[in-house]
Amino acid sequence: MLFHINKKKIEEIIHTLINYTDSSDSFDSNKCFYIKINSDFLHVIANSNSIAAQIKTKVxxxxxxxxxxxxxxxxALMLKDVVSKLEGFITIQEKNNSILIYDVYSRFELSKKQTESFRKVEFDQHDNVFSVESKELKNVIKNASVSPSAANENTTDRRLKYINIKGKKEENKIVLYSTNFSRFSTDSLNVDNVNEFDFLVDAKSLKKLLPQSAPKDVNLFINEDRIGVFYDDIKIFLRVAKEKYLNVDSLFKLSKYTEVLIEKSEFLSLIQKVYFLSSEQKKIYIELNNENQMKLNYEVSEIGKSETISSSLTVNGPKVKVAFNYVYLHDALQTLNEGLVSAKFVLSNDDENKCTRIILKSTENDSNIQIIAALMF
Structure with missing residues (x-):
């Protein structure tokens, strides 16, 4: 192999694809770029256990x-470092057991790795293609990823690190679900002619599906073993796991609840106002009464306490006294659309004085739903 490439071009390729390598992986080839060139195209591929990406550039x-x-x-990291030290057109040359990388003034010689160790990846399999807006797809992924972001890294239940993706043919929707048992997140993408499917993908990898440089519209594709996007000269896909997800239907079955209608900005302001920084305590207490009033309390033993009240809301239902994790509540509210928010405080069927969870959604967008489990007093 011997070719010359403009520094800016190879830096663009490295900048995009390095996010799809895994420098901490014990499998050495997952830390690498596979580079192949012929008279027509330069292929640069990054591949890890859950995600793969390719940039195919015309020669x-x-x-x-x-x-x-x-x-x-x-x-990949070695190539990035070497390229950053060179200028102009950069030469990449395979010679005996070495890879030479150089410009007019500087030269680097790296040990060659065996290409046979790189798991070959097929990038031409992309049936069931939908044109989607990048911004909308990113928002849906972000909103549905709130729950697993706090999952314990050491958990043995990998479903808590995964997102469930379902195709709902009758509703023309692709729906994403996630949970860490303490909270639940879902959002959906409207598409035409979607098939029925049900699988899991790694939550962290899903956040990488769209690079920052993605254009306004991209092509989303879904096959039996992968979900991915392609646009211009880039293709990215995640490998899917065919495992049964948790049954979450019961979360939406409500017989008794108190609903609060409140502006998102007001709700966020209240919880931020009452909470003062502490590594020991994240529990915020909320009280609702029939006078369209919400009182929030926060206390840290031997440090201090706070209280705030708002009447800029409407309350419909029985009185409620409940506690929630501040971080979970704050993060869930942040995902919702600006404007009016519906907060349903779900009451136990056995004890209507006990609140089990809160269901949050914007009145302008009912596809993004955030559910948080109540804490014990």
Whole structure:
């Protein structure tokens, strides 16, 4: 292999694809870029256990000049560091057991890795393609990812680190669900002609599905074993797990509840006002009465306490006294649309004085739903 590439071009490729390698992986090839070039295209591929990405660039004299086709496997962080030290057109050359990377003034020689160790990836499988807006897709993923973001890294139940994705043909929707048992998040994407499907994907990897450089519209595709996007010269996909997710239907079965209608900004202001920083205590107490009033209390033993009250809301239902985790409540509210928020304080069927959870959603967008379990007093 021997080719020359414009520094700006290779830096753009590295900047995008390095997010899809895993520098902490014990499998060495997951830390690497697989680079292959022929007379038509330069292929650069990053691949880890849950996600893979490829940038396929046309060979031309302005940005890429080919002398000899070939393939190499190179550590991604090492390539990034070396390229940052070079200027102008950069030469990448395979020679005996080494990879030479150089410009007019500087030269680096790296040990060659065996390309056979790189798991080959097929990027041409993309049936069931939908055109979607990048911003909408990013928001849906972000909103549905609130719950697993706080899951314990050491948990043995990997469903708590995964997001459940379902295709609902009758509703023309792709719905995302996640939970960490203390909270639950869901949002959906409206698409036409979607098939029925049900699988899990790694939550952290799903957040990487769309790079920052993605254009306004991208192509979303869903196959039996993957979900991904492609646009311009980039393809990215996640491998899916065919496991049964938790049954969450009971979370939406409400017989007794008190509903509060309140502006999102007001609710956030109240919880931020009453909470003062403490690593020991995250529990906020909320009291509702029939006088359209909400009182919030917060206390840290031997440090202090606070209280705030608001009447800028409406309350419909029995009195409620309940406690929630401040971080969970704050993060859930942040995902909702600006404007009026519906907060349903769900009461136990056995004891209407006991609140079991809160269901939050914007009155302008009922697809993004955040549920938080109540804490014990």
């Amino acid at each position: 031309d004299e302005n940005k890429i000049r080919l002398e000899k086709k070939g393939e190499i496997l190179i550590n």
